[in-house]
Amino acid sequence: MRIMIVDDNAAMRKLLAALFAAAGHEVVGSFGDGDGLEDQVRSILPDVLCLDYHLPGRDGLTIIKSIQAEWPQIDVVFMTASAETDIEERAADAGASGFIRKPFGQVQIFAELQAVADTRHAANHQAGAGAPNAPAPVRGKRETAVIADDNGSVRLVLKGLLEENGLIVVQSVANGAEAVQAVRNHQPRVLCLDVNMPVMGGLEALPQIVEASPQTSVIMVTGCADKKLVSQAAGLGAVGYILKPLRPAYVETFIRRLLGR
Template sequence: MLLPQNKLRILIVDDSISIRSVLRALLHNDEFDVVGELASGSKLITAVTKLKPHIICLDYNLPDTDGLSLLGQIHAKYPHVAVIMITGSNNQELEHAAAEAGTAGFIYKPFSQEQILDVLQKVAHAQRLLMIAARKHNPFADKAYHATAVVADDSQTLRRLLMAILGHMGVRVVGEAYDGKQAIELVSAHTPDIVCLDFEMPVMDGLEALKIIRDQNPLTKAVMITAAASRETFNRAANTGARGYIICKKSQGCLQRG
């Protein structure tokens, strides 16, 4: 198994040779290893089987198929591979559909070096923490959980990480949502002890969802998830009814405060 300090393997899928060249150049460093490039999706599953990437940068518009169809195929066969969608559109419907299908994040064209590295490092850090969690014994594996939770984040990779962390704390995740509206529905259906809400999600963000959850399920304690650890962010969450927050930073992992 890959050790946390080793490079993460990345596969780039984009029909533009210039886009592939830019991504390859930016990701040629001590953290990532670009193990392959594809200009279409026809041989993607075969390439994933052979190259065993940890992360795939996948263009939404490919000449032979669309990225959403490929995303579904990848997760059906390789659910632990993180897929980052590359798109030139800010279409909210696409973003929602991709989050529902299980994307780990988005790279928007035209992209900057800062944007690419921010998205990749965030996903990469979550992947590494998941590897660590997989090797650790869960003390609640053969014991009864003492609380339940719903986790809401538009990144499947971050949802998986939060679920692993909560599981090791004795909290059973009874539902996972990719937007605020779905989070409200899951909390209503399961009445969990805790709901973890990302600040930024498609359709409805975490604060909007929290307002409704607080009114409909006042006994459910809300924990907000954010990468922007500002006092203004915390005050907004507290004033809306949050009982705590989790800061997910690429350099520090996920830190909980309450």
Template sequence: MNQLYKRTRVLIVDDCVVMRTTLRAMLNSNEYLVVGELNSGEKLLPAIEKLDPDVVCLDHLLPNKDGMHLLGEIRAVYPDLLVVMITGSEDAMLKQVAAMLGVDGFIYKPFSQKKIFDVLQEVTHAKKQLLILTEEQCLFENGTYHAKAVIADDSLVMRRLLIAILTQMGIEVIGEAYDGMQATELVAEHKPDIACIDFEMPMMDGLEALKIIKSQNDATKIVMITALASRELFKQATSAGAVGFIIKPFYPDTLKQNISRILAA
């Protein structure tokens, strides 16, 4: 279990020396260790093999090979490596493509140390919880599921953690989405007992997806996922039909209790 609690090893890939220097200064701490920096993606895969990072902070605009191309290459060779995209763009299509390719999180420029730490802590926490579940080897195995679920989150590691937790509970995850539109389509097709939907997703956010789902199918219980404990957000979601909330970062035991209570209601 010791490897779960070591300093998080970070590889920075950005063609701007100022950005790399700033990130390195912000990250080197008792919690994080910058193990390498690259100004392009030409030697990224060999660097990952050599440096063994836990997280790659990857700029989406790079010379020769852009960040999206590199994200696809990383996922093909290192499917479980955490990848956080660095970008100064708010383009929803960019975020959707990155989510489709398997990004775990985003750091938006201009960034602060708090913003960076929030994103890295969120994804590394999820990865650690996923590793713990895997090591416990207690995933649901008897094959008789008592409920069906759809999950929607633009972070790959969050979806994997949710799938592991729900499966352990005996809930069959019959669909996973990385944007709100996908979520509405999956719920309409499968009519699950429960749907866990993130507030912040590209193309269509979770609140809009919730409204569409409830207008088409009132039987599915909708649980909203968020890192922002906003009273106004909760009020809007509850008014639109949400029956519960999952606050990031979440822990398996707490999440199981909440989901069990919601399904039993």
């Protein structure tokens, strides 16, 4: 993989670069702050961006949103030593594909990189028609799905994972109001609905969605499986939830169980 490192600690940048190079990855950039990072990303286009949270100028959460808005194909592995209890959830909701809490060991960083790579590979597999070991086509009428998430990377990956499991994604939208309209128009079998979105969040949109299309199975997509949130969503009509960062095995198990396959 082509990896870019952004961390204000020079020793950390050097350590990560050495580890990645020794494992056969190509380190295509190493930077100490987030200022002007979009220009660097635009010229380099890495596969993975290892991004620290606390940086001079701008914090990592702000940078993730900027990167994912323009380059959803780039996976961001978020790194932090922060003790904030909700930081992993916030990073996932911002679009992080992986999360590493400092200090970390070599095994941990490579396991997270592998999980990120496997997820992207599974999501991209559907586009590779005729590829070796491609799954057999789903027989009969394929059921439809709509995705509602304000993060382009999550929409892209989730679309690939759903289609890999036999669903046809007929529309992807970025907020709850658009989700309500998309469900009215398509009456899909499945709706993947992000909890935190601008204009209208998933929980706010959920009652309107259930009314507009009672047969649609609504799956909440969230970085936090808080019991109160899960209970609230279930009470409003959701059938379950998928956690961010997305992982193929979890999504496949959930979708196959939901569709009775």
